[in-house]
Amino acid sequence: MRVGRVDAKDEELLSPDSKAWQEAPVNEVVLSPAPLEMQPTEYIRVARNGRPYGVLSSMKVSALHNGDSVFFHLIWQDGSEDGPIKDINQFADAAAVMFPMVEDAPLIGMGIKGKPVNVWLWRADWERPKNVAAEGMGTTVRRDDPALSSAARHANGQWDLIVARSLNGKRAPQGTVALAPGTVTKIAFAVWQGSEQERAGLKAFSPDWQELELDA
């Protein structure tokens, strides 16, 4: 996946209908349910056996940067908009992009001890995305990240989400991923459908890292 460089303001790139996005190449990302046998507890494996989750099979992703910040535009089908919950048995829609913090951090299991990954997690009931650090399942630590911002819209049965973050780790907390123009790294994606009570490892995800190449 290529992150093209454009001459556009942050506001324009945070608007899903802007000209920059109309002209940006679209990548089809194949998704599949995070495997049942990979779910971290027996309870979850039993409870979701025969109760489908992560059925979303693909999403569209475009990526741009303007030299100051990088923007990922994610579009996926979701028949119901699940924002702030109105009852305690409801869950909000969510999406995430994930990066390896070291070259060979594993995607499956969200990293491993000593080989962390970094996630930008957007949830439909949050004002802004959070930064998540992980070194394996169950180890995630969420924190606020002033370098992250987002714009989201649900219309006609689909989410349009733009997640943005400053380049080179500017304004970002220590120890979080820093994307830089002219470099190559890897990226992965995940989506949670709140209406299906998807949360934690119950999600649709891209099971392989994709190469991410940022224009200089």
Added chain:
Amino acid sequence: MSERQLAFVFDLNKCLGCQTCTISCKTLWTDQPGMEYMWWNIVNTMPGRGTPRDRDEMGGGFDAEGRARAGVLPSAKDFGEAWDFNYEEVFYEGKGQSAYLHPRNPSADGKDEAPEWGPNWDEDQGAGEYPNSYYFYLPTICMHCTEPACLAACPRTAISKREEDGIVLIDEDRCDGYRFCMEACPYKRIYFNPDRFISQKCVMCFARLEEGVAPACVRQCPGRVRHFGYLDDEENDVFKLVKTWKVAIPLHPEFGTEPNVYYVPPLAPPRFDENGEIDEENPRIPMEYLRSLFGPAVDQALATLKLEMEKTRQGGKSELMDILIAYKWQNMFIPFVEDPGELSRPAPKS
């Protein structure tokens, strides 16, 4: 399993359903925003649907082979939402005697509708036909299980069981509000705090225990229903009732979590037969119903209770009856006998 285990015995023959335990817990632990609908301790009339509604049919726990069983995540409606009352109208709108105080359905968007459900909604309804109608009260809290299904279900290892006393606690900093614990708990004693986005439940008043004070629900019970102590302390009521006399038994042992709240099952008067004669052979509360709650051990527990009661009726002595009568209130929760009113307290946080 922990090194030691603190346990409760609730004597259902003495519970009057007054909810003093419930209120003592509420005022101490669940009076903050997001906790309005929470009742970590609740007393339900049985037979009844329980709190949350139909909780015995919500799954969770483990099957006979020890495998996790799927469970339902209850809604706030199932638990019973915190009702709203028309205080403004009654006290400030000058309506005199024409307005009366009544609850409003919190989901009716401000409309003056009666609630459809609440905690202990079916209070004192019971079952059976006159003159053989019957009911009893069943208090429930987190059972601080030996094999906690909540702990096993949590993908974040946010739940732990303390080695020194077996208390099951949710780490509020680790909890991400996924609520698998609420699905997996077969007793449905975990609540979700939507304001803080974490799950919360009875903490066995651990902060009191560490000062030698019994849990609030235990100490406040006016009916001397609640015995409390270490399950391996042979001098303690709990040990004697559970291990020696075997009259205190777990609720729904088939859920497979080995709960640490034990119940002295309810005795009931005999039935009247069709001629209006007393039928000593058949208890008012059907044994089948009691077995469905407490398992097969309930038969022997009730037989022991009857035998010992008969002994005292004949003028004899019964250690069991003495324990259950609880002549000396503080003996019910040895060694947690400190009076909280006499402890020195740290200054309140400013």
